[in-house]
Amino acid sequence: MPESPAAEAVTKDAFYGGAFYLLQPAKSGLRAGDDALLLAATVEPEQAGAAADLGSGSGAVALAAAFRAPVLAVTLAERDPTVAELARQTLALPENAGLAGRLRVAELDLLLQRPVREAAGLVDGAFDLVLTNPPFHPAGGRVSPVAARAAAKAEPDDTFTTRWIAVAAALLRHGGRFHMIGRPDQVAAIAGACGNRLGGLAIRPVHARADAPAVRILCAATRGSRAPLRLLPPVVLDAPTRQALGQGRLTVAMG
Template sequence: MSDTTSAPVAETVDAFHRGLFHVLQPKGRGHRSGMDAMLLAALVDDDRAIKVADLGAGAGAAGLAVASRLANADVVLFERSPEMADYARRSVQLTDNAHVSGRVSVVEADVTLTAKARNDAGLVDESFHHVIMNPPFNDAGDRRTPDALKAEAHAMTDGLFEAWVRTAGAIMIPGGQLSLIARPQSIAEIIDACGRRFGGLEITAIHPREGENAVRILVTAIKGSRARLSLRAPLIMHGEGTHKFSPFVDDLNNGRKAYARR
C-alpha cells in the first residue's frame, strides 16, 4: 500500500523592522521578501490617514512594513497567486502582527485587469493615496527556475510595466503617489509606462558599494503632475570592504526612517 500522506509544506516566520512585525513565507520555494520590500515601503512618507495599495504583494512584507511604520495607513495587499494570497492572509493574522492586522486586508486579484473587471475585483478607481509595487523583474532570457511559484513571481512579460502602472493610475486619487523598486534595466519601460499618467518622477539608483554598478532603482511619481524627471543622488548600501549597511540604508531597511521625496 502506498503512503498518500503528503509532506508538510516548509514555511518560515520572518521578523522585519527588528521584530516589529513578522511575515509567513514558503521556505525553499516561491519569492521570499527581503530588503527590496523594505526599501519599497520606505518610499511611503505620509502621516495623514491614507489608503495604500500593494500590488503583487506576495506574502505581504512591503504592505505590512508600511502599516508598521505609519499608524494612520490602511493597506490592501493585492495578490494574484492563491497560494501567496493565503500566505499574506496568514501573515496578517499572526499574533505578532495584532497591532497592525486591523489596518491590513488581502484581496486575491490580478492587477492587470482592466475597466469593470478591475473594479469588480476590488481594484476600485480613485480610492488610494499611495500605490506601491515590486513587479516581476526577470527578462525572458534570464535563467528559468524550476520553482513554479517563484517563476510566477519573477517572470516579466511584454507590457508588464504598462499594465501595472495603468492599474496604479486608475485606482489612485489625483495627486497620489506611485512608488516602485525595479532593476535598472527597466528604467525606460517605467518612464514610458508613466507617460502622461504620472509626472515628477524621482529616480534613485542603489549601488552595493562605491564604484560598483547599480543593482536596483527606486522610483516615485505623482499622478497628474507635470513636473520634470529628477535623478537623485545614489544610495550606497555598504562601505568598502564590508557587508554592513550604511546607517541611512539600515534605517530605511528597519523602518526607522522614510525615503522622502525631494
C-alpha cells in the same frame, strides 16, 4: 519531484526587530528581503489615506508601510491563491494584531478588466498611494526552475511593465503617489509607461557599494503631475544604511 507550495514548509520571520512577522514559503516563491524594505522605506511616516500594494506576496511591503505610517490603510493585492492565503494567515498572527486592522487582502489578477478589480475592492481613483515590487527580471531570460519563484521574479512578457503601471495609475486619485522598485535598465520602460498619467517621475539609484553600479532603482511619480523627470542622489547600502533599513529607521525621500 519538488514540493508544491501548498505542501511546503512555511517559515515565520521577524522584520524590523520583531515589529511584525511574515509567513513565507521555505523554498518556493519569492522571499522578502532588501527590495521590499527599500520600497517600504519610501513611505513617509506622515502618509495617510489608502494605499495599495500591487503584487504583495505575503505582505512584507504592506506591513512595513503600515508600521512606518501609523494612520495608513493598505490593501494587499495578490494573484497567487497560495500566496494570498499566506498573506491572510500573516495578518492573523497575534504578533501582527496591532497592524492588521489597517490591512486587508484582495486576491485577483490585476491585469484583468476593471470590473474584476472593482469586485475585489480596488476601485479606480480610490487610492492615495500605490506601492509595487513587481516581477522585473526580463521576459525570456534565465528563470528559476521553481515555478512559483519564477512567476514572482520574471516579467511574463515584454508588455508587462507598461500594463502594470497603467493599472497602478488608474487606481490613484489625482495627486496620488506611485512608488516602485525595479532594475536600472528599466528606466526607459518605466518612464514610457508613466506617460501622461504619472508625472514628476523621480528616480533614485540603489548601490551595494559607492564604487559599484546601481543594482536597483526606486521610482516615484504623481498622478496628474506635469513636472519633469528628476534623478535623485543614490542610496548606498553600506553597513549603517543596511542596519537602519533592517530596523525600519531608514526613510528614503522621493521628493
